[in-house]
Amino acid sequence: MHAIDTEDLTKDYALGFWRKRPYRALDRLTLAVEPGEVFGLLGPNGSGKTTTLKLLLQLVFPTGGRAEILGRPAGDVSVRRRIGYLPENPYFYDHLTAVELLDYFGRLLGIGAADRAARIPRLLDQVGLGAERRLALRRCSKGMLQRVGLAQALLNEPEVVFLDEPMSGLDPIGRRMVRELILGLRDRGATVFFSSHILSDAEAVCSRVAILAGGRLVASGLLTDLLAFGIKGWEVVVEGADTAAIERVRAMAARVTPIAERRYAVELPSTARPDVVMAEMTAVGASVVSINPLRDTLEDYFMRQVAEHVRERQVRA
Ligand SMILES: Nc1ncnc2c1ncn2[C@@H]1O[C@H](COP(=O)(O)OP(=O)(O)O)[C@@H](O)[C@H]1O
Ligand SMILES: [Mg+2]
Secondary structure: OOOEEEEEEEEEEEEOOOOOOOEEEEEEEEEEEOOEEEEEEEEEOOOOOOHHHHHHOOOOOOOOEEEEOOOOEEHHHHHHHOOEEEOOOOOOOOOOOOHHOOOOOOHHHHHHHHHHHHHHHHHHHHHHHHHHHHHHHHHHHHHHHHHHHHHHHHHOOOOOEEEEOOOOOHHHHHHHHHHHHHHHHHOOEEEEEEOOHHHHHHHHOEEEEEEEOOOEEEEEEEEHHHOOOOOOEEEEEEEOOOHHHHHHHHHOOEEEEEEEEEEEEEEEOOOHHOOOOOOHHHHHOEEEHHHHEEEOHHHHHHHHHHHHHHHHHHHOO
């Protein structure tokens, strides 16, 4: 059984007031997430990430296709108790404090008083809310509200956790906190499905990702597979090279960056032979300090996939 399973999941919104016309926000999305996976749904703004999450939580209804969570149809009451959700812009009753809010949600979820008293302070510690927990939420910053939202999403110790842009609005320390939280959830066996338009966050925690552009799935797979094919070139750092030698190397290089006196970083395209540069350098008495393959980052991959999709659309239009 998959933790999350969608087939041809499609959503049209009606645009326009007088003359309604459908706008396809999500187009036949098919994907499966295994139990215990940290799965990243990636894509630029407007690509359909939030729509996907809302469909999975049945906050909106599909135009076509189907979605299952833990082997049951999305929205099934027995499933709701076993999932947690952080919305993109969590809205809170802003006269309450974090503790009051979580206690309120805890009661709604049917969590007993003793469990609430044990869990709530622990969760607030986990998300890094200290003294602010007794502050009215209207006085909290976006980052603090995001942390309250995360605590709320985890209140019922969910088996599947849906997080919509969990790192947004957080400073670098907050981002690290979210990363550690996600890895902690994974370690206790939960499935985490999160959306992000920030790839470095995904790179740090995801095993698999799906990339959306314009409502369509444009790529998916293990991060290691998506990135494995990409040796973009080589970076060779040389020391003691004179100007003439560097000029000869420059002809083969994509870029030569001076680092210090007679020390250069030479960027070679993947088609170049680093050993030729090494020979050239040793011949003039210079030394090669280091040589590193330059790999594709998820960012490069993402930009390429999205650009490809945009080109295809233009051709079709
Ligand atoms: N309620 C709605 N009514 C009409 N269009 C919507 C609605 N919600 C989202 N959209 C449109 O659907 C597309 C996908 O939106 P969304 O799923 O929020 O993308 P993302 O979360 O990736 O930024 C966007 O073009 C957005 O403008
Ligand atoms: Mg969104």
